[in-house]
Amino acid sequence: xxxxxxxxxxxxxxxxxxxxxxxxxxxxxxxxxxxxxxxxxxxxxxxxxxxxxxxxxxxxxxxxxxxxxxxxxxxxxxxxxxxxxxxxxxxxxxxxxxxxxxxxxxxxxxxxxxxxxxxxxxxxxxxxxxxxxxxxxxxxxxxxxxxxxxxxxxxxxxxxxxxxxxxxxxxxxxxxxxxxxxxxxxxxxxxxxxxxxxxxxxxxxxxxxxxxxxxxxxxxxxxxxxxxxxxxxxxxxxxxxxxxxxxxxxxxxxxxxxxxxxxxxxxxxxxxxxxxxxxxxxxxxxxxxxxxxxxxxxxxxxxxxxxxxxxxxxxxxxxxxxxxxxxxxxxxxxxxxxxxxxxxxxxxxxxxxxxxxxxxxxxxxxxxxxxxxxxxxxxxxxxxxxxxxxxxxxxxxxxxxxxxxxxxxxxxxxxxxxxxxxxx
Amino acid sequence: xxxxxxxxxxxxxxxxxxxxxxxxxxxxxxxxxxxxxxxxxxxxxxxxxxxxxxxxxxxxxxxxxxxxxxxxxxxxxxxxxxxxxx
Numbered sequence: 001x002x003x004x005x006x007x008x009x010x011x012x013x014x015x016x017x018x019x020x021x022x023x024x025x026x027x028x029x030x031x032x033x034x035x036x037x038x039x040x041x042x043x044x045x046x047x048x049x050x051x052x053x054x055x056x057x058x059x060x061x062x063x064x065x066x067x068x069x070x071x072x073x074x075x076x077x078x079x080x081x082x083x084x085x086x087x088x089x090x091x092x093x094x095x096x097x098x099x100x101x102x103x104x105x106x107x108x109x110x111x112x113x114x115x116x117x118x119x120x121x122x123x124x125x126x127x128x129x130x131x132x133x134x135x136x137x138x139x140x141x142x143x144x145x146x147x148x149x150x151x152x153x154x155x156x157x158x159x160x161x162x163x164x165x166x167x168x169x170x171x172x173x174x175x176x177x178x179x180x181x182x183x184x185x186x187x188x189x190x191x192x193x194x195x196x197x198x199x200x201x202x203x204x205x206x207x208x209x210x211x212x213x214x215x216x217x218x219x220x221x222x223x224x225x226x227x228x229x230x231x232x233x234x235x236x237x238x239x240x241x242x243x244x245x246x247x248x249x250x251x252x253x254x255x256x257x258x259x260x261x262x263x264x265x266x267x268x269x270x271x272x273x274x275x276x277x278x279x280x281x282x283x284x285x286x287x288x289x290x291x292x293x294x295x296x297x298x299x300x301x302x303x304x305x306x307x308x309x310x311x312x313x314x315x316x317x318x319x320x321x322x323x324x325x326x327x328x329x330x331x332x333x334x335x336x337x338x339x340x341x342x343x344x345x346x347x348x349x350x351x352x353x354x355x356x357x358x359x360x361x362x363x364x365x366x367x368x369x370x371x372x373x374x375x376x377x378x379x380x381x382x383x384x385x386x387x388x389x390x391x392x393x394x395x396x397x398x399x400x401x402x403x404x405x406x407x408x409x410x411x412x413x414x415x416x417x418x419x420x421x422x423x424x
Numbered sequence: 425x426x427x428x429x430x431x432x433x434x435x436x437x438x439x440x441x442x443x444x445x446x447x448x449x450x451x452x453x454x455x456x457x458x459x460x461x462x463x464x465x466x467x468x469x470x471x472x473x474x475x476x477x478x479x480x481x482x483x484x485x486x487x488x489x490x491x492x493x494x495x496x497x498x499x500x501x502x503x504x505x506x507x508x509x510x
Contacts, residue, residue, distance in 0.1 A: 148497055151500050152500065154503060174493060177493070177496075178496065185500070188504060189503060189504065208492070210490070210492050211491055211492065212491065212492045212493050213491040213492065213493050213494040213496060214493050214496050216491060217498055252491075283502075286498075286500060286501070286502040287502070287504075288502055288505065289502040289503065289504035289505030289506070290502075290504045292505055292506065293504060293505075293506055296506070
């Protein structure tokens with residue numbers, strides 16, 4: 001019996017109990033190199049295995065037989081084999097060889113990209129993420145791969161399901177950068193601008209020893225989303241942002257900073273001129289769509305400003321003040337803003353008058369109380385989590401060694417109630 | 425509010441010195457007094473001006489224009505143009 005048949009027999013015989021799986025794993029690690037040398041003839045042997053029972057063995061053989069270059073023609077067949085394996089494999093088995101599982105999943109992603117069919121990979125990749133995670137708080141290296149497929153196939157809602165998880169454990173820093181950047185884009189696609197800002201903010205302020213391209217692109221979108229959602233942008237980064245980011249990010253995003261400066265004047269004509277001048281730059285960054293949203297948000301800001309001064313105003317006056325082309329355009333903007341909850345108003349179409357109203361929310365409904373209560377509960381949970389993480393980090397030898405090296409032995413508070421000289 | 429991993433590490437870096445003071449790592453009484461006699465004056469540690477990341481050896485600034493992870497995938501269609509919808 002040659003090595004491949006021998007491996008298949010072992011897989012079939014040792015996949016039923018945890019003890020058997022452990023023994024199989026040891027065997028497969030030793031046989032891995034031999035499997036790779038036989039890669040050309042391995043594919044048919046997969047038919048002798050059931051991925052939902054022999055997951056670990058299937059993984060090793062699938063990895064070995066797909067490790068070389070794959071043509072588009074081969075990808076059409078392999079994609080189905082990969083998807084079937086990923087969706088039916090047993091999580092406990094594949095976690096024993098997580099690196100191999102990650103390689104196989106990335107190869108699967110490459111194949112759906114080769115076939116220009118990212119949608120084909122979404123469901124399987126989501127399954128892969130859930131199986132690889134040790135908990136919902138664990139960010140794996142497959143998360144960004146999954147989000148990338150969601151973005152390419154415009155499956156924004158599917159991607160959002162993963163973004164709802166709180167992350168407390170990260171495998172690689174690069175995973176976090178990509179996860180937050182792609183996640184931010186997904187939220188922009190769903191117009192969840194507040195969440196997009198949080199995610200992009202995390203990229204921009206994450207620790208980095210040198211300026212990172214992902215952070216640069218995230219900062220560009222962060223500026224645009226800040227303008228769209230908040231009507232303003234500040235160039236100062238929080239104190240906990242890395243010095244690499246503090247000193248370098250702005251240099252890579254000058255056109256966006258200038259856009260924000262132009263926006264702050266409140267003059268739509270000036271902003272439009274600037275956008276035209278720098279259109280090519282925004283287009284090459286694939287940010288022109290967002291820039292156009294920034295432009296239309298300025299009309300919204302200017303209309304919102306009117307609600308602070310007037311109780312009623314005609315559509316004509318709104319159009320003139322905000323520099324829209326006609327009362328009809330003004331009506332469309334006002335209607336959209338009412339629908340989005342950005343202003344409270346009624347439009348009398350008979351006389352073309354808009355009446356601005358107060359926010360009707362009284363904060364005393366059952367729904368509001370439930371909402372506030374659940375927010376409080378969440379804050380309490382997060383606070384407990386933060387305290388636990390703080391305590392763990394405070395005892396971490398690596399952290400203590402580094403912090404201890406840099407501190408003075410004593411500082412002023414240590415001597416608070418103690419006299420300078422003390423005779424024992 | 426996810427990603428406390430990053431937020432916590434950042435917050436902790438700004439709290440590092442005050443936390444170390446508060447923990448049970450204060451020197452033994454005898455050592456404390458012995459060292460006091462040797463010290464001419466004490467100076468309150470001013471940590472606010474210090475970049476926490478520099479203390480952790482992360483402050484080597486790349487002053488040229490080279491970007492890390494410049495090969496990351498970012499080739500997405502611009503799908504955010506709302507004017508297509510209306």
